[in-house]
Amino acid sequence: MKNRDEIAQALAASGYIADADLATAISLMQLLRRPLLLEGEAGVGKTEVAKALAKVHATELIRLQCYEGLDQSSALYEWNYQRQLLAIQAHRGMDSIEDQVFSEKYLLERPLLAAIRRAQAPVLLIDEIDRADDEFEAFLLELLSDFQVSIPELGTIAAVTIPHVVLTSNGTRELSDALRRRCLYHYVDYPDVDRETRIILARVAGASPSLSLQIARMVENVRKEELRKVPGVAETLDWAAALVGLEISDLHDAPETVYETLVCLLKTHEDRARVTPEVTQRLLGRVA
Numbered sequence: 001m002k003n004r005d006e007i008a009q010a011l012a013a014s015g016y017i018a019d020a021d022l023a024t025a026i027s028l029m030q031l032l033r034r035p036l037l038l039e040g041e042a043g044v045g046k047t048e049v050a051k052a053l054a055k056v057h058a059t060e061l062i063r064l065q066c067y068e069g070l071d072q073s074s075a076l077y078e079w080n081y082q083r084q085l086l087a088i089q090a091h092r093g094m095d096s097i098e099d100q101v102f103s104e105k106y107l108l109e110r111p112l113l114a115a116i117r118r119a120q121a122p123v124l125l126i127d128e129i130d131r132a133d134d135e136f137e138a139f140l141l142e143l144l145s146d147f148q149v150s151i152p153e154l155g156t157i158a159a160v161t162i163p164h165v166v167l168t169s170n171g172t173r174e175l176s177d178a179l180r181r182r183c184l185y186h187y188v189d190y191p192d193v194d195r196e197t198r199i200i201l202a203r204v205a206g207a208s209p210s211l212s213l214q215i216a217r218m219v220e221n222v223r224k225e226e227l228r229k230v231p232g233v234a235e236t237l238d239w240a241a242a243l244v245g246l247e248i249s250d251l252h253d254a255p256e257t258v259y260e261t262l263v264c265l266l267k268t269h270e271d272r273a274r275v276t277p278e279v280t281q282r283l284l285g286r287v288a
Contacts, residue, residue: 003027007056016045016052017191017198025186026053035144035165037129037180040188043232046168049188050125053164060122062163064111066132072139076149078108102153112140116147116159124163130173141179193220196236204240214251214287215240218258221283222265225275231265239264255284 007030008023018026026049029036038046054061064075084101109117115124129137143149147159167183169175191199196216200207207215219236231239242261248254259280266272275283 010056011052012202014052014055015202016048017195017202018049019191019195022049022186022188025184029164029184032184033162035167035183037167037169037175037183037185038188039169039171039185041190041230041232042170043230043234044188044190045233046188047125047127048233050123050127050166050168053166054123057121057123057164059120059164060118061125062111062115062118062122063125063127066126066128066130066136068131068133070132070136072136074110075112075136075140076110077113077151078110080106080108104154107151107154112143113149113157115163115165116149116161117157118163119160121161122163124165126165126167128170129167129179130169130171130175134176137176137179141176141182144182190223190230191233193217196220196233199233200237200240203237204244206244207240208249211243211249211251212240215243217287218251218283219265221286222262222275225279225283227266227271227274228268229266229271231267235265235267251284251287255281258284 004020004023004027007026008018008020011018011023011026025036028034038049040046050063051061079102084106087101087106111124115122126140129140132140144165147162148156150156190196193213193216196219197209197212200212200215201209204212215236219231219239223230239261242264243251243257246254246257246261248257251258256277259277262275262280263272266275
């Protein structure tokens with residue numbers, strides 16, 4: 001699937017509303033068989049891109065969640081030491097036991113190894129790569145260049161298929177130039193009102209077009225306030241689902257409910273205190 005419009009339609013059918021630039025980036029990712037680096041604020045839908053791609057390709061999603069201190073063994077493979085120890089105790093004295101315990105039977109696949117050994121190319125999501133350290137990033141770069149790994153006891157394992165690789169970053173740490181050069185790049189921003197309206201319609205059952213538009217406009221207004229944590233798309237969908245569940249059909253008819261349900265959007269004490277009923281009324285006044 002290489003056509004940008006076809007990709008956008010397929011993503012929409014899976015519940016993800018992509019803009020033209022993202023659809024183009026995914027098109028080129030598939031054409032060139034290159035990893036795609038998605039950067040942007042938390043909550044803008046970067047992880048959802050990988051989930052939608054897995055649905056589009058009807059394939060497995062393999063996720064590696066990055067964190068500070070992540071090492072190769074946690075991401076690539078480990079040996080099942082407990083089973084190895086039991087086998088050694090059970091076959092004490094056998095000359096071949098060492099070769100036996102360092103075999104496939106005792107190998108524990110972690111996400112990176114699993115991704116290159118699937119018969120059908122999976123979507124490999126390397127989530128929040130900026131949380132990992134420089135050493136892990138260097139190792140990852142080598143893997144993404146050759147799509148093969150070396151396990152001392154087993155030798156070199158080459159990829160059975162090349163996975164569709166999506167990396168995400170919240171921009172908490174500057175990534176290396178080498179990793180950026182290896183990947184295609186797209187910055188995922190908060191959606192505009194039109195696209196967020198379409199997202200609500202696609203993801204929230206029972207949301208009318210008029211209510212969805214009002215919600216998208218209200219969220220846009222909230223994001224312009226000086227907040228500690230700007231609400232993302234996930235928060236928008238939670239708020240929309242709450243309003244639909246409360247049978248709200250027009251925000252202007254229920255200003256108190258609008259204010260009370262902003263707990264779905266505002267996730268810190270400071271932000272909740274800042275968006276008072278008076279501020280909510282002011283923001284609501286800008287919603288046509």
